[in-house]
Amino acid sequence: MAEPVLTIHGVTKHFGAVKALTDVDFTLERGEVHALCGENGAGKSTLMNIIAGVLQPSEGEIRIDGKAVRIASPAAAQSLGIGLVHQEIALCPDATVAENMFMAATNRRRTPFMNYRALERDAQAVMNRLAAIDVRRKVADLPISSQQLVEIAKALTLDCRVLILDEPTAALTETEAQQLFSIIRDLKANGISIIYISHRMAEIFSLCDRVTVFRDGRYVCTDRISDVTPDDVVRRMVGREITQLYPDKLGADEASGEKILEVDRIGDGARFQDVSFTLRKGEILGIGGLIGSGRTEIAEGICGLRSHTAGTVRLHGDTQKIRSYSDAVKAGIVYLSEDRKGSGVFLELSIAQNISVLDLKALTNPAGLLNRRAEAALAEEFARRLAVRMSGVDAPVKSLSGGNQQKVAIAKQLAVGPKVILMDEPTRGIDVGAKAEIHRLLRELARSGIGIVVISSEMSELLGLCDRVLVVREGRIAGELGEEEMTEEAVIRLASGLGTARAANHAA
Ligand SMILES: Nc1ncnc2c1ncn2[C@@H]1O[C@H](COP(=O)(O)OP(=O)(O)OP(=O)(O)O)[C@@H](O)[C@H]1O
Ligand SMILES: [Mg+2]
Numbered sequence: 001m002a003e004p005v006l007t008i009h010g011v012t013k014h015f016g017a018v019k020a021l022t023d024v025d026f027t028l029e030r031g032e033v034h035a036l037c038g039e040n041g042a043g044k045s046t047l048m049n050i051i052a053g054v055l056q057p058s059e060g061e062i063r064i065d066g067k068a069v070r071i072a073s074p075a076a077a078q079s080l081g082i083g084l085v086h087q088e089i090a091l092c093p094d095a096t097v098a099e100n101m102f103m104a105a106t107n108r109r110r111t112p113f114m115n116y117r118a119l120e121r122d123a124q125a126v127m128n129r130l131a132a133i134d135v136r137r138k139v140a141d142l143p144i145s146s147q148q149l150v151e152i153a154k155a156l157t158l159d160c161r162v163l164i165l166d167e168p169t170a171a172l173t174e175t176e177a178q179q180l181f182s183i184i185r186d187l188k189a190n191g192i193s194i195i196y197i198s199h200r201m202a203e204i205f206s207l208c209d210r211v212t213v214f215r216d217g218r219y220v221c222t223d224r225i226s227d228v229t230p231d232d233v234v235r236r237m238v239g240r241e242i243t244q245l246y247p248d249k250l251g252a253d254e255a256s257g258e259k260i261l262e263v264d265r266i267g268d269g270a271r272f273q274d275v276s277f278t279l280r281k282g283e284i285l286g287i288g289g290l291i292g293s294g295r296t297e298i299a300e301g302i303c304g305l306r307s308h309t310a311g312t313v314r315l316h317g318d319t320q321k322i323r324s325y326s327d328a329v330k331a332g333i334v335y336l337s338e339d340r341k342g343s344g345v346f347l348e349l350s351i352a353q354n355i356s357v358l359d360l361k362a363l364t365n366p367a368g369l370l371n372r373r374a375e376a377a378l379a380e381e382f383a384r385r386l387a388v389r390m391s392g393v394d395a396p397v398k399s400l401s402g403g404n405q406q407k408v409a410i411a412k413q414l415a416v417g418p419k420v421i422l423m424d425e426p427t428r429g430i431d432v433g434a435k436a437e438i439h440r441l442l443r444e445l446a447r448s449g450i451g452i453v454v455i456s457s458e459m460s461e462l463l464g465l466c467d468r469v470l471v472v473r474e475g476r477i478a479g480e481l482g483e484e485e486m487t488e489e490a491v492i493r494l495a496s497g498l499g500t501a502r503a504a505n506h507a508a
Contacts (some may be wrong), residue, residue, distance in 0.1 A: 038405025266311030286466030
């Protein structure tokens, strides 16, 4: 039998008192796509960072082609042919796409002179395989999904033998993801070995040859994909059966009809126009549509992050004057951004500080001093409800796994005690078990009278969680789907401008 390209044996990693990995094993064969699954905080990214030379293991051995190696730095990993697309986007926002892509490649080539034009041309050629993004554009001007593609393109410039993709599709559109899958299949056909991390079972089952499961920093098992089902994988990840994925919807007897939020013909004269909808007590309102359709801009318009020039927003019947985000928070409207790193959480601050930051007033005594004990208690409560895996609420958010950072971003909004929460892709990067937990919590909040609006690109979340779905297309509401009309096909038809199936039937 051929020697595996990569063998991990008995690797343990401590971060102070936290044991992120305990005695794990992992092997990667030549030309295989190998999925690594596990709950948030299971240790997936930690192991990838060790393989890519970002972190050093506390114990254990790494072998490449059977030879033991020490991967002392990311540059050392690159020269061994190992490339990593990090879970978190970490580009230089002020540099161009091409410059960001060169940074990795120049490390490797180490030529004294750089022919900028040629590099730009090379970068564009690599980028074209993924998407039509002009590599001369500044990264800061690109939406999150394009930034994610730049991260991937950057790794593709490295010509690696082992490519690690840590949740590469979390911020991609369906078409972009399909494009990435076809590239992965090409790489595999050329003998490149790929480690693929994702919380999306459908992707794993269509793309991967084998799957390894980690739980609580320990190795659980490795199987051929053809020998297991998605349910098997999930059961091994969480160590128990997950029976009900979505909570019960709003019952007919629970719908009071009381209006919480009324959005009346708002528009900003550019990205969205004539947007009207009403959010009623008890319901979870979904907003679907393609990425870039204007969903995020509408949410930003409602909560003062973007000015709207036309229309009104009423909360419990009262017209609101919202000119900034702090006006919105004061009125009781909060927004969970899709870009966790950019505006969701402060990575350097502690979990407790993050959770209390929007509501410092409630935690401050009359003399203006912050009550640290109250701050910690509030954080403890939310961290427990959302099952944040952490060493304590004093730990900095940057020490949490990606999915757990997302939970802190949600907790931060909930801690304000809002009247309405607009959530943009709330469960991105969150594992199946925690996701079901968050959905249950949202349903509970809706029942208690808080208005919940969920923007989601994940079809099953939109259809499984929400009571009603609005579909946005080119900055307008293309249609509304009630409980009985909500199907995947109906959402796609509206999102792509085909109208409803009913309208199509009428036309025929
Ligand atoms: N720099 C650090 N300092 C302290 N603890 C850390 C650090 N990096 C990771 N950890 C801890 O190690 C554990 C494993 O984290 P890791 O990021 O590997 O999880 P993951 O499996 O990638 O999860 P996710 O699906 O959420 O991305 C977590 O408990 C995390 O809090
Ligand atoms: Mg991770």
